Amino acid sequence: MTTLFDELRWRGLIQDHTPALPQHLAEHPTLTVYAGFDPTAPSLHVGNLLPILTLVRFQRAGCRPLALAGGGTGLIGDPSGKAAERPLLDAETILTNVAAIERLLSRFLDFSGANAAQIVNNLSWLGDLSLLTFLRETGKHFSVNTMLGKESVRRRLETGISYTEFSYMLLQARDYLELYDRHHCTLQIGGSDQWGNITAGIELIRRTRGCATHGLTLPLITKADGTKFGKTEQGAVWLTADRTSPYAFYQFWFNTEDASVLRYLKAFTFLSADDITDLEASLASHPEDRAAQRALASAVTEVVHGAAGLRTALTATDILFGGAAIVDIDAETLLAIFHDAPSAEVATTLFTNDGVSLPDLAVAANVVGSKGEARRLIEGGGLYFNNRRVESVHARVTREQLIGGRYGVLRKGARTYHLIRLSDST
Known part of the structure; x- marks a missing residue:
């Protein structure tokens, strides 16, 4: 025993x-x-x-x-x-x-x-x-x-x-x-x-x-190259969501290098020896799948942030890296997902009864510098609203399409996200 x-x-x-x-x-x-x-x-x-x-x-x-x-x-x-x-x-x-x-x-x-x-x-x-x-x-x-x-x-x-x-x-x-x-x-x-x-x-x-x-x-936990563990470009990785969002926390663990992931699985999770052995085999045969990193990130995020925090992290990951459309989520989850993204307040008065044009919204949110740039971006297939490609320079957004009636996300290109917040005072 x-x-x-x-x-x-x-x-x-x-x-x-x-x-x-x-x-x-x-x-x-x-x-x-x-x-x-x-x-x-x-x-x-x-x-x-x-x-x-x-x-x-x-x-x-x-x-x-x-x-x-x-x-x-x-x-x-x-x-x-x-x-x-x-x-x-x-x-x-x-x-x-x-x-x-x-x-x-x-x-x-x-x-x-x-x-x-x-x-x-x-x-x-x-x-x-x-x-x-x-x-x-x-x-x-x-x-x-x-x-x-x-x-x-x-x-x-x-x-x-x-x-x-x-x-x-x-x-x-x-x-x-x-x-x-x-x-x-x-x-x-x-x-x-x-x-x-x-x-x-x-x-x-x-x-x-x-x-x-x-x-x-x-033992002092370090990265594979011997550098200090637990630091990112943004600073320390905290255990509370107000300082490090569940998404950012999940990504910290998911980005673990292959040389460290098995050591971290043993130290930071409650996975069994058999489970870790299986993940070790997967790492050796198909490292590109990142199954070990995914298991590590999921296990530690659930321990620290609970099942709800893990769901938020996985939803954010699917949206940010899988291109999933932003639908059927509440405002709190949206704000948690885009906690670290640039944000801009736009005036409620910008929205008329039939909404606002996407070029106007992109300019108001400082995603682009001009309507001309917005039109060229749309024509090139490079502007997205709530992760859905904007198909026409004449497309409009109504308040009903905003999350919680106040929030939306514009994406420029593959990875540049901007959170939009409606403000009555802007």
């Missing part, structure tokens, strides 16, 4: 771990495990997705997951993986971000049943902790020499690190101790840059409670 540790190793989800972790998992199959998330923004990005999904894997295996939102440590800033000091966020911003992250995490974890997940905020214990108590109960157990040897600190010594960020390791160690005392949590997971912070917590619990706890770090 495959153990949870074997499953994690097969999926490439183990970077470092305490030596006795496999035995501990075997002896305590319902243990409590936690991962922490910094509230530096009102959302999380795909770089956070690996620890989130790993918590889900632990829960599905029978363990109890704790997701820690760092309302307290967020006021300090984690130096791990950073070349310079983080800007300090004010308490109100941190509070807003924590609430948003808690809502986001609740979409992934199951909060019912015997091993119900729980979201905890370390501000609930760090906020009332006095400096003298912290120094006596936590600081006295750490050697400065040892702290200077931790990678997260050592890498910052050349550029400089404040005492505030230098103390972060001790605060995270305190988190582990508090969760051990409050929830008997015996395993912390995190990114590869968190190993020093995790082992600090393990050492604090050993010294103060005389008990052995464990840690596991996940």
Whole structure:
């Protein structure tokens, strides 16, 4: 029988771990495990997705997951993986971000049943902790020499690190101790840059409670060429639709290069080994079909955005790349699909009882520079309204043809889309 540790190793989800972790998992199959998330923004990005999904894997295996939102440590800033000091966020911003992250995490974890997940905020214990108590109960157990040897600190010594960020390791160690005392949590997971912070917590619990706890770090996910994963030309890929639309999210995964797709399938989806083996065979025999990328994009998009978000992404893909006509969708879906497309407001008064001519609409929406250019484009078969080719320079659009009576899409050539919004004030 495959153990949870074997499953994690097969999926490439183990970077470092305490030596006795496999035995501990075997002896305590319902243990409590936690991962922490910094509230530096009102959302999380795909770089956070690996620890989130790993918590889900632990829960599905029978363990109890704790997701820690760092309302307290967020006021300090984690130096791990950073070349310079983080800007300090004010308490109100941190509070807003924590609430948003808690809502986001609740979409992934199951909060019912015997091993119900729980979201905890370390501000609930760090906020009332006095400096003298912290120094006596936590600081006295750490050697400065040892702290200077931790990678997260050592890498910052050349550029400089404040005492505030230098103390972060001790605060995270305190988190582990508090969760051990409050929830008997015996395993912390995190990114590869968190190993020093995790082992600090393990050492604090050993010294103060005389008990052995464990840690596991996940590998740094990179692209095939070794560059940073999770970035596009538009910036970070976020886990909320208001920052990265389901369509853009789907396309991020669909555009995965062949050399990385199998690794991502193992790490970011819950597909079985047999399913991934089949996709590996398809990739080898018919890479042009992109079946592996399609399976990856569909699986991750559904996990993050739900079935409705996946439908929106697939509809958008069919419209944008398959040339499907834009019909039978509502305004909300249309706006989600063309979230990243150029848009223009046109006056409601442009539409008379019999509508507006396509050349006039194209000029008003800044798709073309003149009616003459619009006529030439139409005569050449290069102008589309709602993904249907405009056949005549005399064609007109009525308000009834707009989605929701207010929105339409003009397409110039094969891929240049423009979203039209009716405005009473234009």
